[in-house]
Amino acid sequence: MSFLSRQSNYWKRIDYFHLFCWGASIATVLLFALIICEIISKAAPAIQEFGWHFLTGSEWRPNRDIYGVFPMIIGTAASSFIALFLALPLGVSVSLFLSENFLPATPRHFFRMMIEMLAATPSVVYGLWGIFTVVPLVHHYGNMIARHSHSLPFLKGPAYGNSLLTASLVLSLMILPTIASLSRSALEAVPQSLREGAYALGATRWETILHVRIPYAAPGIIAAAILALGRAMGETMAVAMLIGNSQCFTLSLFSPSNTLSALLANQFAEADGLQISALMYVALILVILTLGTNFLGEIIRRHMQKITAEGH
Amino acid sequence: MSHPIPHFFQHNHNKTAFGRLLRNHLLTVLCVFLSCITIVPLFSLLYLLFKKGGSFLSLSIFTELPASPGLEGGGFGNAILGTLMMVGIATFFSGPIGILGAIFIAEYAPLSRLARTVRFVAKLLTGIPSIICGAFAFAMIVLTTGHFSALAGGVALAVLMLPTILITSELALLGVSSSYRDASYGLGATPFQTIWCIVLPEALPAMMRGMMLAVARAAGETAPILFTALFSQGWPRSILEPMASLSVLIYNFSALPYPYQVQMAWTASLVLVGMVTGINLIAQWAFCKKI
Numbered sequence: 001m002s003f004l005s006r007q008s009n010y011w012k013r014i015d016y017f018h019l020f021c022w023g024a025s026i027a028t029v030l031l032f033a034l035i036i037c038e039i040i041s042k043a044a045p046a047i048q049e050f051g052w053h054f055l056t057g058s059e060w061r062p063n064r065d066i067y068g069v070f071p072m073i074i075g076t077a078a079s080s081f082i083a084l085f086l087a088l089p090l091g092v093s094v095s096l097f098l099s100e101n102f103l104p105a106t107p108r109h110f111f112r113m114m115i116e117m118l119a120a121t122p123s124v125v126y127g128l129w130g131i132f133t134v135v136p137l138v139h140h141y142g143n144m145i146a147r148h149s150h151s152l153p154f155l156k157g158p159a160y161g162n163s164l165l166t167a168s169l170v171l172s173l174m175i176l177p178t179i180a181s182l183s184r185s186a187l188e189a190v191p192q193s194l195r196e197g198a199y200a201l202g203a204t205r206w207e208t209i210l211h212v213r214i215p216y217a218a219p220g221i222i223a224a225a226i227l228a229l230g231r232a233m234g235e236t237m238a239v240a241m242l243i244g245n246s247q248c249f250t251l252s253l254f255s256p257s258n259t260l261s262a263l264l265a266n267q268f269a270e271a272d273g274l275q276i277s278a279l280m281y282v283a284l285i286l287v288i289l290t291l292g293t294n295f296l297g298e299i300i301r302r303h304m305q306k307i308t309a310e311g312h
Numbered sequence: 313m314s315h316p317i318p319h320f321f322q323h324n325h326n327k328t329a330f331g332r333l334l335r336n337h338l339l340t341v342l343c344v345f346l347s348c349i350t351i352v353p354l355f356s357l358l359y360l361l362f363k364k365g366g367s368f369l370s371l372s373i374f375t376e377l378p379a380s381p382g383l384e385g386g387g388f389g390n391a392i393l394g395t396l397m398m399v400g401i402a403t404f405f406s407g408p409i410g411i412l413g414a415i416f417i418a419e420y421a422p423l424s425r426l427a428r429t430v431r432f433v434a435k436l437l438t439g440i441p442s443i444i445c446g447a448f449a450f451a452m453i454v455l456t457t458g459h460f461s462a463l464a465g466g467v468a469l470a471v472l473m474l475p476t477i478l479i480t481s482e483l484a485l486l487g488v489s490s491s492y493r494d495a496s497y498g499l500g501a502t503p504f505q506t507i508w509c510i511v512l513p514e515a516l517p518a519m520m521r522g523m524m525l526a527v528a529r530a531a532g533e534t535a536p537i538l539f540t541a542l543f544s545q546g547w548p549r550s551i552l553e554p555m556a557s558l559s560v561l562i563y564n565f566s567a568l569p570y571p572y573q574v575q576m577a578w579t580a581s582l583v584l585v586g587m588v589t590g591i592n593l594i595a596q597w598a599f600c601k602k603i
Contacts (some may be wrong), residue, residue, distance in 0.1 A: 025426055027409075027413070031474070035448045120358065121585060122532025129356070133353075133356055204335075
């Protein structure tokens with residue numbers, strides 16, 4: 001009898017481990033809420049002071065308490081879209097290269113390790129590398145290009161080494177592994193039967209890729225691109241080291257510019273008073289931009305997946 | 313027939329076989345070419361790392377303090393120690409929460425509303441830029457205590473690591489075959505006994521691998537610790553004081569006009585890349601065998 005009663009108590013005992021696990025889950029959710037609340041509450045003075053003018057103002061002068069982030073928003077959007085524009089074709093071709101058998105398995109494996117290493121390299125090392133290789137290149141060729149394109153506002157000189165283009169080039173390199181690995185998994189999810197069907201109808205390898213595999217994997221590739229865009233918007237160190245950190249608004253690719261995250265990196269350590277609040281406002285805008293981008297990506301992926309599913 | 317004729321069949325009946333074959337080969341060449349372009353920067357990076365960073369590599373780098381800007385000599389032992397300490401603090405906070413949270417959403421209540429919320433939040437947290445973790449720790453700890461500290465840097469890194477640990481641990485737990493759990497419950501074990509004695513040992517290698525990947529990523533991050541732990545010239549004394557770290561050292565020294573400091577930045581980069589790659593390799597090899 002005692003054995004049985006012990007057994008039943010055994011089950012009735014409170015599972016403290018369960019409680020711990022539950023607590024950890026709650027803590028995770030609360031942490032996210034805390035991050036958002038903390039940023040909003042610290043940004044509140046600046047939000048009250050500047051309101052929407054913060055987004056449209058184009059001057060950032062901490063010494064006179066004038067804050068406007070329009071140039072940084074444009075810089076963030078421009079650098080990340082240019083980076084995506086450069087990285088998308090390269091990333092998709094890398095993912096095709098890795099999933100097709102153009103080369104034997106050993107070089108492909110080596111190639112994959114290289115791409116993984118590209119992904120694991122810290123941002124600050126990219127920045128250092130950019131200062132020594134990309135900055136001189138952009139400075140040199142930028143001036144050459146600027147001289148031959150007299151009237152285009154996007155290519156106006158004089159070309160500086162630390163410019164929007166430099167930051168975008170290095171950013172594209174940094175988001176490339178994301179695009180490559182995510183679109184590779186999308187491409188590898190294409191059913192083998194579809195590929196074999198295309199080959200059986202007499203399609204060549206590239207006809208199969210362009211008309212069967214890429215359309216089927218399109219939701220995944222687009223999701224990869226948008227995720228990479230979100231990462232490019234939030235990327236800080238390499239951009240802060242390369243973009244030139246100018247608070248002026250320019251259209252030219254060869255001029256110094258600034259992004260929201262680089263502004264945070266440069267000014268937080270020495271900020272006080274209203275400037276901290278203004279920087280928290282910038283952080284809030286950055287959170288909204290990146291989360292919005294990721295959310296949009298998820299919606300597009302689901303929507304397109306539905307279309308693809310209905311098509312078959 | 314309701315099935316449409318595939319595009320390539322419609323377009324190609326008036327193209328010659330030679331044209332199609334040529335296009336096929338040209339696209340292959342283009343694809344291989346574009347893929348090889350992406351590797352060129354990496355080779356350039358590695359070459360510069362070893363050429364510029366390797367020449368200064370010596371034992372004193374690891375044991376000495378950095379010299380004042382403009383002076384020569386010294387190392388960055390304090391930065392290496394600082395990076396390790398801050399990543400340690402971050403793992404101390406995020407490891408238990410991440411793993412326990414993963415156990416809750418994978419084992420205890422996988423379909424509950426809380427589990428769905430946690431998964432959603434983890435996904436949102438992975439999308440948050442690393443500098444926002446820094447801004448959060450700055451607002452939470454630096455503004456409250458009134459000074460920069462290694463603790464704030466560690467907390468910022470912990471926020472960064474948490475979603476990675478949570479998601480990889482959940483995947484690791486889901487990878488354990490459910491027949492193990494059924495057998496354990498069938499023998500009369502409680503949920504705690506099942507998880508602690510059966511599921512966790514089986515999932516541990518994959519969980520450790522996820523944790524190592526998070527550690528490797530955190531070790532290379534600069535943005536979260538740039539304005540939370542700041543930098544210090546001396547050895548780490550207390551976690552409530554500013555602390556040096558490798559990544560912030562690279563950032564600070566890269567902007568200095570002195571060639572010696574720039575050389576140091578390259579050497580520090582080599583050490584940092586070596587550390588990150590080393591942790592990644594250990595994660596892949598040491599914890600891969602058991603699975």
